[in-house]
Amino acid sequence: MRNKLLSVAEAIDPSSQMTRTETGANGKMHGSVVRSIGGSILAGEYRPGEAFPGEAELSLKFGVSRTTIREAVKVLSAKGLIESRPRVGIRVRMQEDWRFLDPDVLSWHPNLRADHQFRDSLVESRRVMEPAAARAAAQRATAHDLAAIEAAFLAMERAVPHDMLACNEADVQFHRAIMNASHNIVFKALAGTIEAALRAAFFVTSEFMDTDVMNAHKHILERIRMRDPDGAHHAMLHLLDIAAEDLNA
Amino acid sequence: MRNKLLSVAEAIDPSSQMTRTETGANGKMHGSVVRSIGGSILAGEYRPGEAFPGEAELSLKFGVSRTTIREAVKVLSAKGLIESRPRVGIRVRMQEDWRFLDPDVLSWHPNLRADHQFRDSLVESRRVMEPAAARAAAQRATAHDLAAIEAAFLAMERAVPHDMLACNEADVQFHRAIMNASHNIVFKALAGTIEAALRAAFFVTSEFMDTDVMNAHKHILERIRMRDPDGAHHAMLHLLDIAAEDLNA
DNA sequence: TAAGTCGGAATTATCATATAATTGGCATTC
DNA sequence: GAATGCCAATTATATGATAATTCCGACTTA
Numbered sequence: 001m002r003n004k005l006l007s008v009a010e011a012i013d014p015s016s017q018m019t020r021t022e023t024g025a026n027g028k029m030h031g032s033v034v035r036s037i038g039g040s041i042l043a044g045e046y047r048p049g050e051a052f053p054g055e056a057e058l059s060l061k062f063g064v065s066r067t068t069i070r071e072a073v074k075v076l077s078a079k080g081l082i083e084s085r086p087r088v089g090i091r092v093r094m095q096e097d098w099r100f101l102d103p104d105v106l107s108w109h110p111n112l113r114a115d116h117q118f119r120d121s122l123v124e125s126r127r128v129m130e131p132a133a134a135r136a137a138a139q140r141a142t143a144h145d146l147a148a149i150e151a152a153f154l155a156m157e158r159a160v161p162h163d164m165l166a167c168n169e170a171d172v173q174f175h176r177a178i179m180n181a182s183h184n185i186v187f188k189a190l191a192g193t194i195e196a197a198l199r200a201a202f203f204v205t206s207e208f209m210d211t212d213v214m215n216a217h218k219h220i221l222e223r224i225r226m227r228d229p230d231g232a233h234h235a236m237l238h239l240l241d242i243a244a245e246d247l248n249a
Numbered sequence: 250m251r252n253k254l255l256s257v258a259e260a261i262d263p264s265s266q267m268t269r270t271e272t273g274a275n276g277k278m279h280g281s282v283v284r285s286i287g288g289s290i291l292a293g294e295y296r297p298g299e300a301f302p303g304e305a306e307l308s309l310k311f312g313v314s315r316t317t318i319r320e321a322v323k324v325l326s327a328k329g330l331i332e333s334r335p336r337v338g339i340r341v342r343m344q345e346d347w348r349f350l351d352p353d354v355l356s357w358h359p360n361l362r363a364d365h366q367f368r369d370s371l372v373e374s375r376r377v378m379e380p381a382a383a384r385a386a387a388q389r390a391t392a393h394d395l396a397a398i399e400a401a402f403l404a405m406e407r408a409v410p411h412d413m414l415a416c417n418e419a420d421v422q423f424h425r426a427i428m429n430a431s432h433n434i435v436f437k438a439l440a441g442t443i444e445a446a447l448r449a450a451f452f453v454t455s456e457f458m459d460t461d462v463m464n465a466h467k468h469i470l471e472r473i474r475m476r477d478p479d480g481a482h483h484a485m486l487h488l489l490d491i492a493a494e495d496l497n498a
Numbered sequence: 499t500a501a502g503t504c505g506g507a508a509t510t511a512t513c514a515t516a517t518a519a520t521t522g523g524c525a526t527t528c
Numbered sequence: 529g530a531a532t533g534c535c536a537a538t539t540a541t542a543t544g545a546t547a548a549t550t551c552c553g554a555c556t557t558a
Contacts, residue, residue, distance in 0.1 A: 028540070030323070054509065065542045067316065070510085074279070074320045078327035078353070086510040086549040096429075100438035101350055104327070118434055124385065125378070125435035132377040180345075185367055186374035189349035277511070303538070314513045319539085335520040335539040 029064050033072040036062070038108040041081050041092055052082065052090040079105050103196035112200050122197055127240050129190060130175065134220060134236035137181035138229040145181035146225055152177050153221050160214065172198060174217060178236075181224070212242055278313050282321040285311070287357040290330050290341055301331070301339040328354050352445030361449050371446055376489050378439060379424065383469060383485035386430035387478040394430035395474055401426050402470050409458050416458055421447060423466060427485075430473070461491055 037058075046052055055073070059066045073090060076082045080099045084090040099105055112118060137145065155170035172195055179191035216239040223231035286307075295301055304322070308315045322339060325331045329348045333339040348354055361367060386394065404419035421444055428440035465488040472480035 030540080056509090067543085068541060071320060071323045071540090073510095074323045075327040078324040084510070087508055087551050088549095089509065096437065096441065098438075099348070099351055100434060101442070102348055117432075121434040121436070124381070124433055128377055128381040129374070132373070136373065183366075184373055185349060185370040187370070188345070189347075192345065193350070279511080305538090316514085317512060320511095322539095333539070336522055336537055337520095338538065 030068045030071040030075070033058075033062050033064065033068065034075045035108060037072060037076060038079070038081060038105065039110060041076075042105070042108045043110045046092045048092050048094045050092060052092060054089045081105070101190070101193040103192060103200075106193070106196050107200050109200065112197070118197075122194070123240075123244055126194065127237065127244075129187060130178070130240060131233040131236040133179045133182040133184065133187045134224065134232040135229040136184055136187070137178050138224045138227055138232040140183045141181040141224055145177065148177040149174065149181060149221055149224065153217055156217065157214065171217075178220070178224070213239070216242060279317045279320040279324070282307075282311050282313065282317065283324045284357060286321060286325060287328070287330060287354065288359060290325075291354070291357045292359045295341045297341050297343045299341060301341060303338045330354070350439070350442040352441060352449075355442070355445050356449050358449065361446070367446075371443070372489075372493055375443065376486065376493075378436060379427070379489060380482040380485040382428050382431040382433065382436045383473065383481040384478040385433055385436070386427050387473045387476055387481040389432045390430040390473055394426065397426040398423065398430060398470055398473065402466055405458070405466065406463065409463065413458070420458070420466075427469070427473070462488070465491060 040046065053061065055066050055069050058069045058072075062069065073082065073084055077084060079102055080093060080097045082090050082092055106112065109115065109118070137149075141149070152170050152174035156167055156174060159166035159170055176191045176195055179187045179194075182188070216235065220232060220235040220239060223235045289295065302310065304315050304318050307318045311318065322331065322333055326333060328351055329342060329346045331339050331341055355361065358364065358367070386398075390398070401419050401423035405416055405423060408415035408419055425440045425444055428436045428443075431437070465484065469481060469484040469488060472484045
């Protein structure tokens with residue numbers, strides 16, 4: 001196995017993390033309530049359809065007004081986690097209705113990093129989608145798109161020897177730039193989710209930035225620039241393969 | 250081209266459509282406000298970062314209390330469409346922050362059906378993801394999963410001669426059941442999005458339910474049941490191909 | 499006895515008003 | 529010119545009241 005030159009995984013305190021696109025839920029009270037309840041639900045503390053405290057009770061529990069509770073409930077409903085009806089109260093919805101690809105919902109996952117099912121799912125879906133996005137990018141990338149991909153690559157090259165945080169950030173941008181260059185709305189939307197998941201889960205891109213990995217990135221950029229769809233597809237698959245290899249080792 | 254035996258597209262009034270998993274925004278006032286504002290934003294009536302009416306103004310415009318407006322604003326913020334800060338007011342966020350895969354957001358799209366970019370994106374991403382999901386299903390489907398897929402197939406077979414609505418519904422369920430059988434969280438989450446998009450856009454599965462299409466479905470079910478990943482992958486790809494062929498003809 | 503009907507009550511939905519917290523921008527100061 | 533402090537606009541939260549919804553049980557009826 002390759003040397004583990006860079007791994008940001010252990011370097012940062014997970015609790016301080018926040019998805020880049022997170023809904024403006026910062027110091028606001030209703031934001032805390034949303035995170036708290038959302039976390040409880042994702043932790044499985046309530047079964048779908050089961051009884052759930054009413055607005056009055058939650059108001060007492062969190063020490064905020066019913067107004068604030070209601071705003072939190074509205075947000076959680078918007079994420080598909082709960083539904084609330086008169087006379088019946090608040091109920092947790094079935095998992096299949098949860099907006100699991102929503103960056104906020106992902107960030108409420110109690111321990112994404114340890115969730116093997118999720119990690120494997122993400123790896124599997126990336127192996128499918130990112131090569132397809134690279135292929136599309138090779139067909140449709142504009143000069144602007146190419147510049148964005150190259151900029152991210154150059155930032156990686158510049159950062160790799162000394163700044164692993166900047167390097168991982170540039171890596172995320174590299175993958176996002178390719179998704180954007182695909183000009184496929186679904187891929188672009190998924191880029192945000194994948195990015196959020198990687199950040200939240202701290203296997204940030206799961207790449208260790210050695211020579212092989214850097215070459216793989218360079219190769220992808222070249223294939224896209226040369227308008228070689230099959231080559232781009234294959235190159236991206238190769239990158240994900242060696243990254244997964246590292247991850248499993 | 251095959252005969253167009255069934256096409257539900259023209260049969261239903263789009264305005265009456267509602268995604269199955271839509272957030273409980275029905276007769277409720279705040280729900281109407283959410284849909285109205287959401288629709289305006291998706292229609293491009295406001296540019297990102299541009300001025301937006303404040304809570305007071307919206308309250309007047311819609312003839313509801315500020316409380317109701319605020320709940321609507323919270324929902325739209327949760328979908329990533331807007332953000333609202335004291336002293337600055339409400340602003341539309343950049344498109345890349347919109348939760349485009351959220352069924353509600355999709356349903357607010359003013360004319361999804363005519364949006365070729367979206368239609369092509371969806372077809373392209375389905376061609377990538379669904380065969381992969383079928384492959385995974387062939388590897389991991391439980392007896393329960395298989396029963397669900399078969400039930401959907403039988404419902405299709407039963408409905409195909411006389412009830413095109415039920416048939417399309419069963420078809421959606423067939424594809425969803427396979428996504429679920431993949432036991433991949435990302436695929437499962439995407440099933441909801443794809444389903445909502447198909448419903449919202451009215452090229453419901455874009456399949457016309459002739460003999461070829463029914464055989465293609467049957468073949469997928471068989472390959473999954475026989476635990477043949479490559480076969481399942483190929484069979485799903487074939488189905489999407491003949492469906493796309495119809496779509497373009 | 500079974501099925502349908504109706505009303506009460508619990509809960510959310512909305513409203514109106516008041517007060518607190520936040521922050522962009524202006525004025526002031528050094 | 530840069531830093532600091534104040535002001536005002538806007539959202540954030542609180543409070544209390546009323547309306548709308550609908551589950552559930554009681555009652556009626558065949």
